[in-house]
Amino acid sequence: MNNELSIALVVPVLNERRAISGMIKHLSALDADELIIVDGGSSDGTCDILAASDVRWITTGPGRARQMNAGASICKSDILLFIHVDTLISSSNLMAVEKVMCDAAFVGGHFDVTLSGRNVAFRMIEWMMNQRSRLTRISTGDQCQFVRRSLFESMGGFPELALMEDIAFSTLLKRQGRIACLKEKVITSSRRWEQHGIARTVLLMWKLRFLYWLKRPASELALVYRNAR
Numbered sequence: 352m353n354n355e356l357s358i359a360l361v362v363p364v365l366n367e368r369r370a371i372s373g374m375i376k377h378l379s380a381l382d383a384d385e386l387i388i389v390d391g392g393s394s395d396g397t398c399d400i401l402a403a404s405d406v407r408w409i410t411t412g413p414g415r416a417r418q419m420n421a422g423a424s425i426c427k428s429d430i431l432l433f434i435h436v437d438t439l440i441s442s443s444n445l446m447a448v449e450k451v452m453c454d455a456a457f458v459g460g461h462f463d464v465t466l467s468g469r470n471v472a473f474r475m476i477e478w479m480m481n482q483r484s485r486l487t488r489i490s491t492g493d494q495c496q497f498v499r500r501s502l503f504e505s506m507g508g509f510p511e512l513a514l515m516e517d518i519a520f521s522t523l524l525k526r527q528g529r530i531a532c533l534k535e536k537v538i539t540s541s542r543r544w545e546q547h548g549i550a551r552t553v554l555l556m557w558k559l560r561f562l563y564w565l566k567r568p569a570s571e572l573a574l575v576y577r578n579a580r
Contacts, residue, residue, distance in 0.1 A: 355449065355453060356428075356429040356430055356449050356452055356453065357384035357385070357427075357428035357429045357430065358383050358384055358385075358428055358429070358430045358432055358445055358448060358449065358497075359383065359384060359385035359386070359387065359423075359426040359427075359428035359430065359431050359432065359500070360378055360381070360383045360385065360386045360387070360432050360434055361387050361389065361419055361422035361423055361426065361431055361432070361433050361434070362374070362378065362386075362387070362388045362389065362422075362433075362434045362435075362436060363389050363391060363415045363418035363419050363422070363433075363435070363436075364388055364389070364390055364391070364393065364397060364418075364436050365390065365391040365392065365393055365397075365413065365418075366393045366394060366395040366397060367393070367395075367397050367436050368393070368395045368396045368397045368400060370436055370437065371388075371397050371400050371401065371436070372400055372404075374436055375388070375400075375401075375404050375406050377439065378434070378440075379405075379406065381440070381441070381442055381445060382442075383432075383445060384428045385407070385426050385427065385428050386406060386407060387407055387408070387409070387422040387425065387426060388401060388406055388407070388408040388409075388422075389408070389409055389410070389411055389418040389419065389421055389422040390408060390409070390410045390411070390418075391410075391411060391412065391413040391414065391415070391417070391418045392410065392411075392412065392413045398410065409421060409422065409425070414511060414513070415492070415509075415516060416508075416509035416510060416511045416512060416516035416520075417511055419433050419508070419509055419516075420508040420509055420511070423500070423503060423504075423508060424508075426500060427500075428500060429452075429499065429500060429501075430448060430449075430452055430497055430498070430499060430500065431497060431498055431499075431500050431503055432445075432448060432495060432496075432497040433492065433495065433496050433497070434495050435492050435493060435495075435539070437539060437540035437542065438464075438493055438495060438537050438538065438539040438540070439537060439538040439539075440462075440495055440537050441537075443535055444462060444495070444533075444535050444537060447462075447533050447535040448460075448497050448533070451531040451533065452497075452499070452531070456528060456529045457528065457529045457530070457531045458498065458499060458502055458524060458527045458528035458529065458530070459496065459497055459498035459499065459502070459524050459527075459530060459531070460490075460496075460497055460530050460531030460532060460533060461484060461490035461494035461495060461496045461497070461521070461530075461531075461532065461533070462494050462495050462533045462535055462536060462537045463477075463481040463484075463494070463532070463533065463534055463535070463536045463537075464477055464480055464481065464493055464494055464536060464537055464538070464539050465477055465536045465537070465538050465539070466538075466539060466540075466541040466544075467538055467539065467540050467541045467542075468541030468544065468545060470541075470549065472549050473541055473544070473549075476544070476549075476553065480493075480494075484532060485532045488521070488525040488530040488532070489518060489521045489522055489525065490517065490521045491517050491518065491521075492516075492517040493537075493539040494537065494539075495537050496517060496520070496521060498524060502524075502527060506520075506523060506524070506527070508520075510523075512569035513569045513570050513572070513573035514559070514569050514572045514573040515559070515563050515569060515572060516569075518560075518563060559572050
């Protein structure tokens, strides 16, 4: 990209053999300044696919926060944009990031989301997600969080929690300055709702957020999450 500000895409993956080839093709076509994929110890052949590709990738220990921090540490771009493997972004999303981050008042931000499923319930879920993040300026990883690299480094990156590292980071980030809530949408997979039930998944997310608000240890939240799957 011939940007005024350079943008690095950092993607944590773990056992994503079925999705990784399509993801590499899609993200490479965006022509970002940097693309870093960080594997967290896959055992399903994901690394074999990465090794056979032209993409830049590294391995690290498990844990999404650890992976994203490791990927960010080798980036040189002005802006870090973190993407989950089941979220799709477009060139227009990158242009929106560049445009808003030219304003020095903004320290970072996120996108509105569209869920991939057709069930009408997903329209309500995504509306609630978008409204909540706009009101609170707190976002999740599904919303493709982005931040100035210099600030990310001074903040020490993502808190290395077993769960809710995205919420913890965005909570800290909004204390640093203005947060951009971009209306340009990214598409995130609805597979977790479809696999485990819409109502059950929504209730689980609410429960985890409530426990987080009560300041329960991240290890406890991770155990609740694993036991519910």
